[in-house]
Amino acid sequence: MRLFRALRWSATSLGAACAGALAAGVVEAVGADGALDAVTTIGFIAMVAVPILFVLGMVARGLVAAWRPRETVAPFVEDDGGAPALAAWIIVGLAGTALVSASLFLATRLVASHGVFAALAVGTTDGIVAPIVATIAVIASLPAARALTRVLRRVPHLTPRNVFAGAAVLVVGGVAALWFLVVAPRLGPLELGGLWSPAIAAAVAIAAHRFRYSLVAIVPVAAAIALAIYARFAQPMLVLDIWADRPLAGLAVEHVFDLDAIRGSVVFTAFAPTAAPNAAHPDIVLITIDTVRADHTPPYGGGAEMPAFTSLAARGAVFDWAYSPSNVTRRSIPSMVIGLAPGRVKGRVVGWSLRVDPRYVLLAERMRAAGYDTAGFMCCEGFWGQSAHTGLSRGLDHLEIDPIGTALAGKARTWLERRRSTKPLFLWMHILEPHGWTQASAEPRNDAERNRYYDQSLARADRMLAEVMIPLAQKPPIVVVTADHGEALGEHGQPFHSTDLFNSQIHVPMVIAGPGIANLRVPETVSSVDLVPTVLDLAGFVPPKGADIDGVSFADLARGTRTGDKRAGVAFAEMIKDRSNPGGVVAIVDGGWKLIEADGKDALYDVLTDPHELKDRSEDSPAVLARLRALLAQRVARMAQSPFP
Ligand SMILES: [Zn+2]
Numbered sequence: 001m002r003l004f005r006a007l008r009w010s011a012t013s014l015g016a017a018c019a020g021a022l023a024a025g026v027v028e029a030v031g032a033d034g035a036l037d038a039v040t041t042i043g044f045i046a047m048v049a050v051p052i053l054f055v056l057g058m059v060a061r062g063l064v065a066a067w068r069p070r071e072t073v074a075p076f077v078e079d080d081g082g083a084p085a086l087a088a089w090i091i092v093g094l095a096g097t098a099l100v101s102a103s104l105f106l107a108t109r110l111v112a113s114h115g116v117f118a119a120l121a122v123g124t125t126d127g128i129v130a131p132i133v134a135t136i137a138v139i140a141s142l143p144a145a146r147a148l149t150r151v152l153r154r155v156p157h158l159t160p161r162n163v164f165a166g167a168a169v170l171v172v173g174g175v176a177a178l179w180f181l182v183v184a185p186r187l188g189p190l191e192l193g194g195l196w197s198p199a200i201a202a203a204v205a206i207a208a209h210r211f212r213y214s215l216v217a218i219v220p221v222a223a224a225i226a227l228a229i230y231a232r233f234a235q236p237m238l239v240l241d242i243w244a245d246r247p248l249a250g251l252a253v254e255h256v257f258d259l260d261a262i263r264g265s266v267v268f269t270a271f272a273p274t275a276a277p278n279a280a281h282p283d284i285v286l287i288t289i290d291t292v293r294a295d296h297t298p299p300y301g302g303g304a305e306m307p308a309f310t311s312l313a314a315r316g317a318v319f320d321w322a323y324s325p326s327n328v329t330r331r332s333i334p335s336m337v338i339g340l341a342p343g344r345v346k347g348r349v350v351g352w353s354l355r356v357d358p359r360y361v362l363l364a365e366r367m368r369a370a371g372y373d374t375a376g377f378m379c380c381e382g383f384w385g386q387s388a389h390t391g392l393s394r395g396l397d398h399l400e401i402d403p404i405g406t407a408l409a410g411k412a413r414t415w416l417e418r419r420r421s422t423k424p425l426f427l428w429m430h431i432l433e434p435h436g437w438t439q440a441s442a443e444p445r446n447d448a449e450r451n452r453y454y455d456q457s458l459a460r461a462d463r464m465l466a467e468v469m470i471p472l473a474q475k476p477p478i479v480v481v482t483a484d485h486g487e488a489l490g491e492h493g494q495p496f497h498s499t500d501l502f503n504s505q506i507h508v509p510m511v512i513a514g515p516g517i518a519n520l521r522v523p524e525t526v527s528s529v530d531l532v533p534t535v536l537d538l539a540g541f542v543p544p545k546g547a548d549i550d551g552v553s554f555a556d557l558a559r560g561t562r563t564g565d566k567r568a569g570v571a572f573a574e575m576i577k578d579r580s581n582p583g584g585v586v587a588i589v590d591g592g593w594k595l596i597e598a599d600g601k602d603a604l605y606d607v608l609t610d611p612h613e614l615k616d617r618s619e620d621s622p623a624v625l626a627r628l629r630a631l632l633a634q635r636v637a638r639m640a641q642s643p644f645p
Helices: 002-029 034-067 069-076 084-113 119-152 160-187 193-208 214-234 236-245 247-256 259-264 307-315 329-338 363-369 405-418 447-472 528-538 555-559 622-639
Strands: 284-289 317-323 347-350 353-356 373-378 398-401 425-431 478-483 510-513 520-527 570-574 585-590 593-598 601-606
Touching: 002 034, 002 193, 002 214, 002 247, 034 069, 034 193, 034 214, 034 236, 034 247, 069 084, 069 160, 084 119, 084 160, 193 247, 214 236, 236 247, 236 259, 236 347, 247 259, 247 347, 284 447, 284 528, 307 447, 307 478, 307 510, 317 555, 317 570, 329 353, 329 363, 329 528, 363 373, 363 425, 363 528, 373 405, 398 405, 405 425, 405 447, 425 447, 447 478, 478 528, 520 528, 520 555, 520 570, 528 555, 570 622, 585 622, 593 622, 601 622
Parallel strands: 284 425, 284 478, 317 520, 373 398, 373 425
Antiparallel strands: 317 510, 347 353, 478 510, 570 585, 585 593, 593 601
16 A cells, blocks of 8 residues: 555656656757657657656655645744745845855955955855855844744735745746846856756646646657667667757767767768879878967968977968868867868867767778878867767877877877888877967966967977977878967957957968978968868878868869969858857858858958958948858858768
């Protein structure tokens, strides 16, 4: 009998959990491509949401029951059924919490604004302020509650039920107001769209606890879960689509199943490159340096101390106008090694990085499939480490990660010195140094210091480049050096990157040197989204083309077999809204003319004569404006095209 009651008790929560999961699933499945997609989405969400909601529901009900609400509330209820003292105590409790929270915020701001924003200073201040304010709140609570009770006695209908309902409204409304008016504007761009479905799930689950027929929800939920499991094995492409496009269902997919295993069940036809006739397959070394704006490096007229980079440029091809596809690492790096515009690179933001859709084939994978030894020497665990599961290290047979630049360069050098392989080599190194240029120095106080500190970080990156070049002198490879994006140093009101698409943030160095590479300057515009076809071309393979590649090879410009034209070449860049990027900006460069569209507003610049983009030319060059607008529209339209078969 007791077992039956317990089962019935928990069945209520199970039904409610299913109803909640179903609601969240339906919300996310809106806009799905067809019934299978929609039901599978619901199934994946239910796999994770049902157990969570079930356990939470049981715990919450257990806690409420343990409080024995009737007995607890009884002493507060007066003869007329009102409970003003209960209302008073709840108000006093909420006010005390708000007081502690506000004083901690003010204390932190006070300490931070006095120029000592150090974790220890803030922590110490908060540690002193919190107990003082909490003690005051406790001492003041009894008299305050008594006084408030007297006032509230005059308010009618203050039954316990109404008091709790009112308190719930007060808390939810207060938190929402605080969030939208105070917290959100201070935090900047935040991706919180994914929180809607869980909120709806929780709300429906709570409501469903009071509805005795909610157990019926088990039937469709079980069917959806069964279909999701079927899809995992029979429809891996669909499952990866869901993973990439739906926040909650995607989380469920990667937590319940192994993404790499799903990838294993997808057949990639013919991604291994075809060798070009009679072509040699030289070693290729790709060095991407984080946060380098071209104009601060010597080959582009900059004053940073970069002897290794300068000597590479002195014997190779220097691309005057190379553009990164975005202004933040997690968008541009995947785009560069996949060969697609950032908007076509599906994935999920994890930490500061992007977990890319497993269906993409990365440059290193193509090189490995082409018979190359592949190695990666990377700065950052969060981007290339095994635990982050970003997929960005796929194809790199040998991988070493070290956040300390000198150590990383040393590892690469040692590995190269010990390497005894007859196979051609593809090595990719990502140098982080300039990204943290403010951390290695004091906080810059003026433009001169800002430029100096930044240039010093470029010099540190160059020393790493120099170290890696030492063992490569034996058998020179083709070396490609570029950056994932630039850095505003005050231009257009911006102190860093990830904020706009002006040249300071996306005009990057691009230098290629080595066997078969001409010694020249290339005036034509190129994009680093062209790297995949270009590197394959340089390695002696037919550069890939088609729906899964946006870039085009510029190897001919590097070899000097085609003369570049300063009024030719197209580069497209875009900002994708996510945790630290406001999105809403796209740009296109066509042979020195650059159109930036920010929040629907156009601005046209002639970057050949106005590289800092100070004069909007849209009024006086309507024909150019129309041409670039059409070109931009074409690129944006291509975004909708799936890169997958
Ligand atoms: Zn970066």
